[in-house]
Amino acid sequence: MIGGGPTGLSAVLVLGRAKLNVLLIDNNDPRNKVTNESHGFITNNSLSSFTIREKAKNDLLKYSNIQLISDNVADISDQRSFFISETLKNKLETKRIILATGLKETIPNVKGLESVYGNLFFIALFVMVGS
Template sequence: MPYDVVIVGGGPAGLSAALALGRARKRVLLCDAGPRRNAAAEHLHNFVTRDGTPPREFREIGHRQLAEYSSVEVRDVRVEAITGTRGAFQVKLKTNTVEARRVLLCTGMIDEMLGLDGFRELWGHSIFQCPYCHGWEVRDRKWGYLARGVESLHFPLQLRGWTRDVVVFTGAAFDVPEPMRARFGEMGIRLETRPVARLVAHENRLESIELSDGTTIPCEVLFAHPPQRQVDLVRALGVGLDEEGYVRVDPMTRETSVPGIYAGGDLQTRMQGAIIAAASSVQAAAMLNHELTVELATAEVAGGRE
């Protein structure tokens, strides 16, 4: 008997979708394996009732709640390939192959660490992507932002709300337009255009940023947006991607360019966060439930007439 939906990925997105579909009495397989994107994070924030929860504990709570729904199965197994068509997908797992009427991708993204000395070790401890997730705990400290292009220069403007000490590092990689320089000056944001040599830290806590000429800039918290890429499974499926590499979905149904395959969570937007990922996946689950209910009920009635 095929699953109604196979969900790939068991973070906040996959867990939320599985819960919604389980409560809708759909037969679901949640495949949760592979490296955790937020493994380096100490706590999950900005998620009401779960603010400050460690990611591992969040998953454990999710698994316990899903256990109440007999139609939901959670496996610690990797999805290796997906073939077939809408209504009849073959999902190859490491242990066996299962069938599914629909597939929901909640795989997140892979963050590619910058080649800056100390970057990988500090990721999730002193280097963050989202001030809404981590800003409160490090408020009023010395903050920095690694800007990778002109298009990223609007981001540090909001950091001024958490601290008065903000330095934007461009690493001499691009020219900063005069209007933006003026805006930084008006807001008391320092602009540092010299190349960055390395990050100076004690254990896993950032202390300063050393520039190519040996100058050190005191910095306790660094925000950065390193390049991201899709996991191999998503790329192999050939779903349509936008110009930034995120999966294109229908804004209402969350269906991708491949009929029957849906996406929720971070893999389809740069606006990333646990609660945002959960919300988009619940939307996908609701659309899937509606579609499957109509499909299955129609087939059941038609079968009864034969």
């Protein structure tokens, strides 16, 4: 798993509980790092994104088949029956790769907006499926 945000952490938990060996590679630079509190996320209302991530990582550490590393993936190469992921620190061989790297917002060029981003101003991302 590449990416340790809510989606990546949740997927790692499900795969780990299914007894698969899972490696999570995360650079600890979350997209929502400017958010002081998260709201509407059951059992985590009013917690910071960092607190939620730490709670999730503590849940994952209960499983001996889940490994967490802090690193950046620089390259992935397909070797037909496996992949090689080159990080800044390692070369890793895996059978499968899941990318859960999130999106990056573009803050509109409005004077003063950046100073309140994550506190009074947020960017909402919506995805519509179907017609």
